[in-house]
Amino acid sequence: MKTYYNPEDLKKFSNIGEFDKPLADKFFSWYGDVFAEGALTAREKSLIALAVAHAVQCPYCIDAYSEDTLAKGCTEEQMMEAVHVAAAIRGGSSLVHATQMMNKVKELTM
Amino acid sequence: MKSLLAQHHELSQSGRQLQLLDEVVQSAAITPFKEKLKTLGFYPLKPTGIDILQINVGKLCNQTCKHCHVDAGPDRKEIMSRETLEQCLEAVRTSGISTVDITGGAPELNPHFRWFVKECTQLGVKVMNRCNLTVIFSNKKYNDLPEFFAEHKIEVVSSLPFYNADRTDRQRGEGVFAASVKAMKLLNAVGYGKAASGLILNLVYNPTGAFLSSGQQVLEAQFKKVLHEEFDVVFNHLFTITNMPISRFLDFLITSGNYESYLEKLLAAFNPATVNGLMCRNTLSVSWDGYLYDCDFNQMLDLKIGEGDAMHIKNLDLNYLNRREIIVSQHCYGCTAGAGSSCGGEVVK
Numbered sequence A: 001m002k003t004y005y006n007p008e009d010l011k012k013f014s015n016i017g018e019f020d021k022p023l024a025d026k027f028f029s030w031y032g033d034v035f036a037e038g039a040l041t042a043r044e045k046s047l048i049a050l051a052v053a054h055a056v057q058c059p060y061c062i063d064a065y066s067e068d069t070l071a072k073g074c075t076e077e078q079m080m081e082a083v084h085v086a087a088a089i090r091g092g093s094s095l096v097h098a099t100q101m102m103n104k105v106k107e108l109t110m
Numbered sequence B: 001m002k003s004l005l006a007q008h009h010e011l012s013q014s015g016r017q018l019q020l021l022d023e024v025v026q027s028a029a030i031t032p033f034k035e036k037l038k039t040l041g042f043y044p045l046k047p048t049g050i051d052i053l054q055i056n057v058g059k060l061c062n063q064t065c066k067h068c069h070v071d072a073g074p075d076r077k078e079i080m081s082r083e084t085l086e087q088c089l090e091a092v093r094t095s096g097i098s099t100v101d102i103t104g105g106a107p108e109l110n111p112h113f114r115w116f117v118k119e120c121t122q123l124g125v126k127v128m129n130r131c132n133l134t135v136i137f138s139n140k141k142y143n144d145l146p147e148f149f150a151e152h153k154i155e156v157v158s159s160l161p162f163y164n165a166d167r168t169d170r171q172r173g174e175g176v177f178a179a180s181v182k183a184m185k186l187l188n189a190v191g192y193g194k195a196a197s198g199l200i201l202n203l204v205y206n207p208t209g210a211f212l213s214s215g216q217q218v219l220e221a222q223f224k225k226v227l228h229e230e231f232d233v234v235f236n237h238l239f240t241i242t243n244m245p246i247s248r249f250l251d252f253l254i255t256s257g258n259y260e261s262y263l264e265k266l267l268a269a270f271n272p273a274t275v276n277g278l279m280c281r282n283t284l285s286v287s288w289d290g291y292l293y294d295c296d297f298n299q300m301l302d303l304k305i306g307e308g309d310a311m312h313i314k315n316l317d318l319n320y321l322n323r324r325e326i327i328v329s330q331h332c333y334g335c336t337a338g339a340g341s342s343c344g345g346e347v348v349k
């Protein structure tokens, strides 16, 4: 498949250990702990992951966490609200920099 | 929606289903289930005893759910006769079986259903009935089923694929969620699902698509919260089960392009710890015409135990049954994925 993203590659994620096992092991062990039931529920963490996947625009993570949130009993509405939160932060984080632009404009103009 | 059989669909043929499952296992380089068991030292799979008799009293149903492994529906006419039901009772009487699990179709649509339940309770065995909830409103004569269930203290197990109407109705048909909630209210009114009554109402969740469940405990808590807060209904436990890649769900997998990846998902989630608790090891399944199977899924795939009348309920041979080899094939991956799946929910507790 001649494209940068191949859905089949998601299944090969665990193979990253091929090039550096100790670091990969550390990552996956930490990753597992991050998503375990804790002060936040595994379901809440999955919704956060889904939102972040959209913010960082990772198609692998979007696929993986669309399925994971479904499996954890989230509704379509909850999933879309999570994506809107990501979008709002993305939009807001651009817009808040407008203050810098405004400062600069005010500094430069009479 | 018509059953696959009424549509003359190729998947109404069990041989075709088995063939397709073998084909995908080959093409996706999935280890055949038998081989998987062999490498782990679990083959041949043997029974641990026969505690539960699961009786499929017919394929007639008032619903036509998209995932139904029975291919049940209003157009199915297979119904267990009084004679076969009497043979089942005799088998229970003589075998030491402790639980009778009545399934279908909609079991209540079998004209001998109430008589059979009464006979079973008189034998002192535990009786479970797999009620689809909406059957209670399918005809006036079923409106009093909650009272009947309560009177005979039978355990009610009901499918409810999700805690909202949207996802439930997409799988089970328009209006099913609302009718299910209404039925649960009636069951609650006679004591079902309430701790002090001793009347058990368990719900069964199965994913509404080509994904696996994430765990019984978490989903049970969600179901309980939403159903109680939004609809004022209660129940005892939630059993989460995996959709089996057979019959109507197989049709969905193929037409939606999820077939190969679903099988791969099941294989990837294979959990050896589930093998000890597989339901085929302590359950015997009887079809509407009285033949014996290792489980309801093998029944639908026509994988009979033994040959001819020797393996008919009227000739129950416990010695043979306890020594037999359980017939397994690729669909069995549906029982061993994750925490495992059985009629009682997760296998690994």
Ligand code: SF4
Pocket (backbone or CB within 6 Å): B061, B062, B063, B064, B065, B067, B068, B069, B070, B071, B072, B073, B104, B105, B106, B132
């Ligand atoms: S209610 Fe049960 S038996 Fe009837 S169609 Fe649905 S899944 Fe099949």
Ligand code: SF4
Pocket (backbone or CB within 6 Å): B278, B279, B280, B281, B294, B295, B296, B297, B298, B326, B327, B328, B329, B331, B332, B335
């Ligand atoms: S489908 Fe499940 S219960 Fe039936 S024989 Fe296979 S493993 Fe056993």
